[in-house]
Amino acid sequence: NKVYSMPYDWRLSPAMLEERDGYFTRLKSTMELSLKIHKVKAAILAHSFGDTLFRYFLSWVESPQGGNTGHGWVEKHVANFVNICGPNLGI
Secondary structure, three states, rough: OOOOOOOOOOOOOOHHHHHHOOOOHHHHHHHHHHHHHHOOEEEEEEEEEEHHHHHHHHEEEHHHOOOOOOOOOHHHHHEEEEEEOOOOOOO
């Protein structure tokens, strides 16, 4: 299967999702495993608050305080990102 779902508790802040559920750590692991198995970068589809979470993840994963993967992880693992109805200040 090449389709993965990452449901989340919308009531929690991104930091609390990681603290309580290890959400971003699991997302990182899922994307790394998918690349290893399928040999293709991820195409990400995010809806509404999922857009905010994924943009947070893009910063978190390469941050020393977050995923600590260093510069280049996103380029290696993400091919496309589609935002559906995410909160972008009306843009």
